[in-house]
Amino acid sequence: MSDELENFARQRRLINELVQTNMDSFLNYGFLSLQWWLLLAFLILPWVLWLKIARKHRLLETVLVGTIVIILTTLHDWVGYNFNFWDYPVEIVPLLPGALPFDLSVVPVAYMLLYQFCLTWKSYLIGLGCMTFIYAFIGEPFANWMELVVYFKWSSIYSVIYYIFTGVVVRASVDKLAAVSIPAQRVKG
Structure with missing residues (x-):
């Protein structure tokens, strides 16, 4: 067996040990804990809220906003996790490192609501600033405390940069895609 194959086999054994340790931790510490139930609520409740207040006339653009934010936030989360900027003591689903409730629900739904209800750039930037402040200086410290x-x-200022950059x-x-794809049919407001 070559040195490369031996290294690969050793890496696979270590990964298997880590997977087993992660599963044991999930079953003994995380699953059905207060934190797990809170994560479940964070996964479900934003979408319930969005379904109740979503407006149909901007539905396509709003869902596109959410989809792009889900992709960006999940990638950002994986990079931060793998570079050891943060970790998740409790996960909603084992073996999927990352904060799925935040990546798939809390963050994208907030951007979707901003896009849907803040029709001008001025109102959008004000709303984005408020959302950024709440998430970076209240939500993230709360998640850390819980x-x-x-x-x-990681610092809250990095989160501020991320939220503002992503939002803009x-x-x-x-807006650009909507303007070039259906300019004559686009409904304003």
Whole structure:
């Protein structure tokens, strides 16, 4: 067996041990804990809220905003997790590192609501600033306090940059796509 194959086999054994340790931790510590139930609520409740108040006339663009934010937030989360910027003591689903309730629900639904209800750039930027402040300086410290996330090499100011950058890029991109794809049919407001 070559050295490369031996290294690969050793890596696979270590990964299997880590997977087993993660499963044991999930079953003995995380599953059905207060934190797990809170994560479940964070996964479901934003979508219930969105379904109740979503407006149909901007549905396509709003869902596109949510989809792009889900992709960006999940990628951001994986990179931060793998670079050891943060970790998740409790996960909603074992073997999927990351905060799925935040990546798939809490964050994208907030951007979708902003896009849907803040029709001008001025109102959108004000709403984005408020959302950013709440998420970076209230939500993330709360999640840390509740032991949903542990930050190692991360600061709230990095979150501010991420939320603002994501909000501006996504809004500009979706507005541009909507303008060039159906300009004559687009319903304003």
